[in-house]
Amino acid sequence: MRNGIEGIDELLRDRLLIMANDRSANDVLSHVPLRTGGLVLTGADAPARCREIRNAQPGMVVAVDYGSHTREIASVDAPFGLATSHGWRALGLADLNEILDGQRDNKVSFAVTPTCFIPPDETGDASVFKAVIGQTNQLDREDTIVLLPCSYRWLRGVSLHHLVKGIRACRHPVALIMQADEDPLKRSHVPEGLRQLCRSCPRLVLWRTDLAAFDAMAHGALGAAVGASAVLRFGVAPRPDNGGGGRKPYTVVLVRRLLRYLRVATLQDWFAHVDPWTCGCAVCDGAPLTRFIDSDIDVCAALQHTVRELYALHYELDATLPGHERIDWWRQKLVDSWEHHRLLASQTDTELEFPKVLQAWRRQSPLPLPSAEQPRGQDQSGPS
Template sequence: MPPFPGQTPHPSTVTSSLDVLRNIRGRVLLHVKATGQAPLGQVSRSTGGVVFSGANASKSCAEFVQDTDHGVPTIIDPALYENFEATPDLPMGDGNEPVPMDYPPSGTNDSEGDPRHLRLTPTRYLPCTDRGEVALRNAMAEGEREKDPALVLAVPIDVRWLVDRREDLLHILNATPAPKAIILCHKGNPMGSGGHAAGLREIFSRCENTALLRTDLAAFEAMVHGAAFASIGDRSSVRYSPLPGRHGWNKRNDRSPNVLHPTMLDYFRGSTLATYFRDVSHECTCPACSSWAEKNGRNSGGRHLSSYTDSADTYDAHAHNLATWSHLWDLISSQTSPERQRDYWRRMCANSVATFEYLNDKHSRRIKAFKAPVHLRVWSDPDGRSGSAPDLQIPCGELSPERSD
């Protein structure tokens, strides 16, 4: 089977008669926890899927499969790493229950026997320590013993592994043939360090059958450098994974939703966009915003990104975010070779950095509200050097996404 465009042709993806990831390979999935405001009905049949996370993941997934029945692949994520730290003796599970094996239901494989619905192992958080390394090795061995084609080995690591124990991580992952999914755990944005951003690229350039889950547009960086699949959270609590027992951060007294800006490749509070973008933001005409305009009788056919200012706008913001990053992934993955995909993504990141600097100079030089994130600077460099400045000779693009097909 030829690899999905943009994916490194790892031996295990082209020689195995049963490709466990065949139905999910090359896709970027929506990662959800609380499903009430998740735009599940807008997930693409051809390029998307859903990861259901947390204590109610099995129930939510079963309801979704029953209600939709249109072939969208799913993954269940028990997310024990949110609350428990792994030890060498107990790398996964809660100590009382065996690894759950009741999902996916029978009859959900495709005609060639490859599973369409997968599950992550209930692996605990893996600290960047010697004990954490032993726990990771034991978790990999325990998961492989299950011999379950629907099982993906969860690797919820402290983000410091990407720098401090990168070679150890590479050795363990490459010694494990089964599919694996990395989840980066940190007290803040795991890509807030240039070293972490550069390390992410190296991991996925050198590992086969490995995914990146519960992230933001770092999913694209992983995908163009060889990830099997990825997932992007519908809200900040499932775009990042806090350390066990700690809650994610939230801006005090600001209930406006986070909105993805398609040119800046970053999420902003609706209140921030309302403050700085009201005079410069063009209307977004992604499918979600166009649908909102039609329902609200707007003749313009779109919606300003600066209008997402209230908690009542949360569902619409999530729908916009999904439509926007889905379209961006369509643009990237439609490039005709892995090299072109990587270059296209690099240029997107360079354009984003230039846009940040342009807006910062024009609107908020004193407070630097639009300082470009360090990870975008790293990813705009073809060599992924954490300390180098990118080529910024790409003109700033429009401040609205192209219309999806």
């Protein structure tokens, strides 16, 4: 990696990271390619696990997400913080530097700011968001990515303009988390807003996401981090009880030809009377996608299958040139997905709705927002 700010950009460019709990790291590690992949780990032991991975595989890209955004709401005076064994610790600039140094001491490939959750901008002045950018711009570092865990409302209206302006002004790459009670891309105007953001901010990384990673990178995002589990595929607002939980999640697999994550139980229902679809990835080796049950072994295998399929899709994206060629590739994948939905409905005699998110991605892309230095009449759109 080259020295300087350009170095971290080149490290992240077109890279697909898998975000997983520290307990799942070893389950997916062997399925992550060194050249184009990497891991972002969550959980109390994430820093130590990063160090262990780098000791064993020095070329593997690893980073941590402390999850501060799931615990506290950011304020102008305290946009960063960390949960410790002694309670919550708000971080000033010197403390923030210390935490980022600690990450690098654990051999992470790049440091990630422990940013608290940035709520919707009710005042219209984007003061909390500006505090995050302003403080991180004071960091004399070239190894850091600024985490922006935002409400989905930042992707709409005037808030989007604030977001673009702030990200452009940030001297570090920015990792955006979109928060909503369910898939944020189901909210009106959010898919278009995200595309406009990606096309306007080339140093943006989409974080804690799903297949939106591919739409984002097709439209100019620097890279992305896809969650290995459903809870890591979108942002969550802080809750007093820190989320509760305890219920065992359903077994879910990525069906690449449909561009969808689906419960295995749903696939079993669809294919109850016909031969199920099979998968040729290294984990499945031609076995049916319906074979997974809720045993620990099958849950692990389903996760490994999904990681393999994500990187198979990413391999195709990485083989395209950014711009027209990449967008055309993604549009064709969406056309193929539509056809596979029709085929599946016919084979299984099932009524299948083409998901609203995929419908949104088939629409034309909005233009990027003009930069302050560029007259509005000048074209900076690239492919539409």
